[in-house]
Amino acid sequence: MRLNRVLIVAVCLLLASSLYASTLEDLLNMPGTVLGKGSNNLPVGQFGVKSYKVEELTLTEPVIVDGQTINAAKAWRVTINGGPFPVRDQAAVISVGGADLMPAREGTDLSVVATITFDQSMLTNGAVITLSYGEDTTVLPEKLTRN
Amino acid sequence: MKKILFAISLIVAFPLFGADPGARGPLPVTREEYNFGDTAFTPTNFPGPVELLASVHYPTGLPGGPYPLVVFLHGRHATCFTGRTGFLLWPCSSFSAPLQPIPSYRGYDYIAEVLASNGYIVVSISANGINARDNFVRDLGALARAELIQKHLDIWNGFNTVGGAPFGSKFVGKVDLTRIGTMGHSRGGEGVVRHFVLNQSLGSPYGIKAVFPLAPVDFNRPVINNVPIAVMLPYCDGDVADLQGVHFYDDARYNVAADTAAKDAIVVMGANHNFFNTIWTPGIFDAASADDWNAFVPGGRSDPHCGQVKGNARLTPDQQRGTGLAYIAGFFRNNLGGEDFNSQFNGDTPPPPSATTDQIFLMFQAPAAARLDVNRLLSAGDLTTNTLGGAVAQAGITPYELCGGEAPEPAKCLPAERNSRQPHTTPSARSPKRGLSQLQAGWSSVSAFIDNGLPKGTRDVSAFRTLQFRASVNFGDARNAVGVPQNLTVVLSDRKNTVRVTVDTVSRSLFYPPGEKTHVPKLLLNTVRIPLRAFQNIDLTDIRSVRFEFDQTDSGALLISDIAFSN
Numbered sequence: 001m002r003l004n005r006v007l008i009v010a011v012c013l014l015l016a017s018s019l020y021a022s023t024l025e026d027l028l029n030m031p032g033t034v035l036g037k038g039s040n041n042l043p044v045g046q047f048g049v050k051s052y053k054v055e056e057l058t059l060t061e062p063v064i065v066d067g068q069t070i071n072a073a074k075a076w077r078v079t080i081n082g083g084p085f086p087v088r089d090q091a092a093v094i095s096v097g098g099a100d101l102m103p104a105r106e107g108t109d110l111s112v113v114a115t116i117t118f119d120q121s122m123l124t125n126g127a128v129i130t131l132s133y134g135e136d137t138t139v140l141p142e143k144l145t146r147n
Numbered sequence: 148m149k150k151i152l153f154a155i156s157l158i159v160a161f162p163l164f165g166a167d168p169g170a171r172g173p174l175p176v177t178r179e180e181y182n183f184g185d186t187a188f189t190p191t192n193f194p195g196p197v198e199l200l201a202s203v204h205y206p207t208g209l210p211g212g213p214y215p216l217v218v219f220l221h222g223r224h225a226t227c228f229t230g231r232t233g234f235l236l237w238p239c240s241s242f243s244a245p246l247q248p249i250p251s252y253r254g255y256d257y258i259a260e261v262l263a264s265n266g267y268i269v270v271s272i273s274a275n276g277i278n279a280r281d282n283f284v285r286d287l288g289a290l291a292r293a294e295l296i297q298k299h300l301d302i303w304n305g306f307n308t309v310g311g312a313p314f315g316s317k318f319v320g321k322v323d324l325t326r327i328g329t330m331g332h333s334r335g336g337e338g339v340v341r342h343f344v345l346n347q348s349l350g351s352p353y354g355i356k357a358v359f360p361l362a363p364v365d366f367n368r369p370v371i372n373n374v375p376i377a378v379m380l381p382y383c384d385g386d387v388a389d390l391q392g393v394h395f396y397d398d399a400r401y402n403v404a405a406d407t408a409a410k411d412a413i414v415v416m417g418a419n420h421n422f423f424n425t426i427w428t429p430g431i432f433d434a435a436s437a438d439d440w441n442a443f444v445p446g447g448r449s450d451p452h453c454g455q456v457k458g459n460a461r462l463t464p465d466q467q468r469g470t471g472l473a474y475i476a477g478f479f480r481n482n483l484g485g486e487d488f489n490s491q492f493n494g495d496t497p498p499p500p501s502a503t504t505d506q507i508f509l510m511f512q513a514p515a516a517a518r519l520d521v522n523r524l525l526s527a528g529d530l531t532t533n534t535l536g537g538a539v540a541q542a543g544i545t546p547y548e549l550c551g552g553e554a555p556e557p558a559k560c561l562p563a564e565r566n567s568r569q570p571h572t573t574p575s576a577r578s579p580k581r582g583l584s585q586l587q588a589g590w591s592s593v594s595a596f597i598d599n600g601l602p603k604g605t606r607d608v609s610a611f612r613t614l615q616f617r618a619s620v621n622f623g624d625a626r627n628a629v630g631v632p633q634n635l636t637v638v639l640s641d642r643k644n645t646v647r648v649t650v651d652t653v654s655r656s657l658f659y660p661p662g663e664k665t666h667v668p669k670l671l672l673n674t675v676r677i678p679l680r681a682f683q684n685i686d687l688t689d690i691r692s693v694r695f696e697f698d699q700t701d702s703g704a705l706l707i708s709d710i711a712f713s714n
Contacts, residue, residue: 023194024283046445066285067192086437087225087235088386089333089364089420091282091576103282108236110225134389135565136445136665 021064027116028105032057032077035123038142043082045131045138050082052129052140056120072118079114080131080140086110090133096144097127104131168477168488169469169501172265174206178256181302181313185238185248185276188298190291194283195237197276197291201299202252204263204271205318213323215483216303217262218296219271221251222333222362223288224427225435226275233435237279248275249435254424255330257468261476266484268322272299274335281334286577287366292338293345296329300346300353325354328479332423336363336378336392343371357482359475362420363392368578370395372403375482377411377492379474380570380671381418383453383461385440388666390570396510397571397583400709401523406515411478411492414671415470416506416661417452417460422467430464450664460661462504469503476501493713494676495613508656508673510617511713518713519608521599521693524586525552533710535605543595543697544588550706552584560587560670560706561623567666568622585672589624589704590697598694599710609687611712612679614639617672620659624704633657634699637677641686648681649699657705672708679712 022030032055040051057075064070078094078101085092091103092113099122104113113131117123127144130137180203186196206214225233227246239246252273259269274295281288302311303322310316331339340363343355358371361379364387376399380390396412420439421427429436437443440453440461448454453461462470474491477499481488490496494509512518522533527549533539541547550560551572558581559572566573572582588597601608608614620633627633634651650657654675660668679687693710697703 025194025280046443064194065283084233086443087223087233087278087435088439088443089223090386090388091287091366103287105280105282106235108234108242110233110235133443134387135567136388136443 020061021069022059022061023064024116027057027063027075027077028114030057034147035076036144036146038140038145040141042141044141046136047085047131047138048082049080049131049138049140051080051142052144053079053081054123054144054146055079070118076117076120076123077114078117078129079112080129081112083112084110085113088133093132095130095132097122097124166486167473167499167501168480168486168491169261169473169499171261174264174266176204176260176263177207179203179314185240188295190277190294192284193277193280193291195276195280197237197295198273199298199302200252200273202256202259202271204256204259204269206263206266209317209321211266212321214266214268214321215323215326215328215479217267217269217328217330217479217483218299219252219255219259219269220274220292220296220329220331220335220338221254221271221424222331222335223278223281224251225249226279228434231433235279237276248273249426251275251424251426254426257425258472258475261472262479265476265480267479270299270303272296288334289337289341289367289369290345292331292335293342296338296342297345297349300324300327326483327353327355328357328359328483329355330359330361330475331363332361333387333420334364336360337365337367337369340369340371340395341367343374344369357479359478360392360395361423361471361475362387363395365391365394366576366578368394368398368575368580370398370402372399373407375408375410375478377413377474377478379413379415379471381420382414382416382667382669383418383440384420385443385447386420388444389567389573390669391573391575393570393671394575394580394582398580400512401525404515409492409514410512412510413474414508414673415462415467416508417462417504418467418470419461422462422464423471425468428464444665446664450662450667452661453667454664460506466503469501470498470507473499473502494674508671510672511615511674511676512709513713518711519605519611520711521601522710524549524708524710525584533599535601537600537602537605539597539599541597543590543592544597545591546587546589548587549584550587551582553581556584558582560585564623565666568668569670571670571672583672583708585706585708587621587704587706589621589626589702591626591702593698593701595697596694598692600692601690606690607688608679608690608712612714613676613712614679614693615674615676615713616710617674617708618657619670619672619706620657621670621704621706622660622668626702626704627659630659632659633703633705636696636698638694638696639682639685639690640692640694641689642691644685646682646685647696648677650675650677651699653677653681670706672706
């Protein structure tokens with residue numbers, strides 16, 4: 001009897017976790033706490049890159065990535081504005097401090113590209129931020145400055 | 148005079164034009180669509196549902212049949228629009244303001260029309276839902292695209308067997324699902340290759356008989372064999388600028404023994420990425436469309452070949468679509484319809500008139516049974532003993548080493564150059580695989596040569612029509628004069644005689660790669676194909692050696708691979 005109750009609770013928790021899991025898309029759209037933000041307004045490079053924003057996201061649900069569940073308390077969102085950013089076959093990749101993050105996704109109105117990381121170790125003061133399509137790289141005019 | 152006579156004999160031997168596969172056929176064509184909704188299908192582990200929508204071209208009234216089925220899949224592009232502004236989301240109705248879907252799937256109607264008029268059913272699939280979210284999955288949407296194609300084939304299986312909305316019984320018994328061809332553009336290009344793998348993994352419920360990746364990405368490096376594949380590579384691609392899709396050709400060559408299928412890579416000089424799709428072409432559809440070379444490539448506009456400067460070699464959108472039409476329609480008519488356009492794909496005849504340009508170069512590998520590999524040039528041992536077991540000798544060749552293939556070869560042949568300038572070795576985003584092993588060879592004397600001996604038991608090549616190899620002029624070696632084609636002499640020897648043919652009398656492939664900005668020039672190892680009948684008075688049953696004599700220019704440098712007798 002007790003075992004059955006435990007099983008029922010476990011199944012309910014499992015269902016609840018799958019019902020209330022986030023996707024990377026959710027993470028691109030959820031509110032976050034700004035950790036650092038640039039202010040450049042002059043377009044740079046082929047796609048008119050202007051500035052950046054780094055935000056910390058507090059996660060209350062697991063995140064599903066590629067069918068895998070990631071249980072993390074925090075994630076970080078790196079956003080580059082400017083554009084319009086073309087929707088290309090070659091993936092847009094944001095790099096911070098020389099580390100490539102997951103392929104970026106263009107915002108709905110193509111005025112930003114953004115990506116998520118579950119590792120903040122590269123988000124350090126003075127880190128260089130770039131946006132690349134293959135070997136075509138634009139270096140942002142401002143380095144990362146955390147609040 | 149001798150050269151002129153020889154050229155005339157070649158023209159007689161290889162007629163300039165046969166039927167043009169890009170020409171409209173005799174059948175009237177009907178276009179319809181089916182649409183099961185914007186969120187009708189969710190690929191495995193894909194973070195959102197996608198549409199089941201497609202355009203269908205077919206012979207009006209379906210008077211015969213069953214007809215071969217050709218499936219088109221577009222690549223990644225903005226998904227929604229209003230006015231001239233593009234957006235990325237799916238479905239478009241989820242946006243706060245009214246947006247229309249961008250009909251990328253309609254962009255190949257010009258090819259579908261011609262194929263349908265020649266007796267094919269052509270289905271062009273919409274994949275906007277995948278485009279909106281594919282950067283969220285590790286393989287960047289390759290499996291989702293494969294599953295979307297398979298889902299549409301399941302739908303067609305239903306149309307063909309029991310019928311169904313919106314067509315009723317119209318297509319029952321009219322679709323030959325054992326003769327299917329797939330064409331995918333860009334990320335759709337990797338999608339059709341991944342689909343071939345998926346269909347095979349399911350026990351091949353559908354007969355995929357031809358696969359055509361157009362300006363494809365190859366992020367994950369799937370390899371397919373025993374199915375004809377043709378990869379089209381636009382030289383001025385400003386999006387997939389590293390032409391990574393050439394790996395589909397290179398990786399498949401010796402991947403399985405006794406491969407039954409021919410392989411092609413088709414290099415279209417002056418072509419960009421987008422103009423194959425009318426919906427991605429400014430002036431035809433203005434929302435989110437662009438000339439990708441000029442819009443995406445830093446400094447690209449000033450390139451003398453690909454840019455906008457006077458005298459550039461860019462194709463117009465009409466011309467570019469002509470190349471797509473000629474080779475995509477030709478490929479499917481050749482491999483699904485039983486028509487013979489082989490000579491267009493092995494390079495024995497020039498591009499047909501519908502291609503609108505002769506600036507098209509081929510890489511071609513015949514099925515295993517239709518060739519005798521002399522030297523594959525895959526590992527260091529091939530520098531002294533060739534694939535047939537014959538001795539390899541050289542004199543005056545510096546460097547004489549392999550690059551680009553498996554370690555310990557250097558990963559790149561030109562270490563200081565961008566990857567986009569050497570597509571055969573460009574890295575892949577989701578695979579550690581190496582690239583094409585190439586012989587890096589240079590000479591500074593007209594006495595330089597490379598000789599491949601044919602051992603006993605391999606000397607009868609009379610069953611073959613050509614001797615071929617792949618080569619690119621090495622623009623990174625100053626011994627090649629900028630803008631000047633290279634040339635060499637190919638020498639066959641039998642027991643008594645030695646006969647020479649200079650490459651420039653039979654091939655244009657040793658051109659100096661054009662362009663100077665950012666992603667060009669490019670190393671592309673096109674096929675040099677020499678008809679064996681050009682070697683007059685030689686005993687083809689007793690060939691003792693194949694020798695390259697670098698006696699036509701004082702100095703130079705080439706990258707070489709894949710020396711073979713071939714049909």
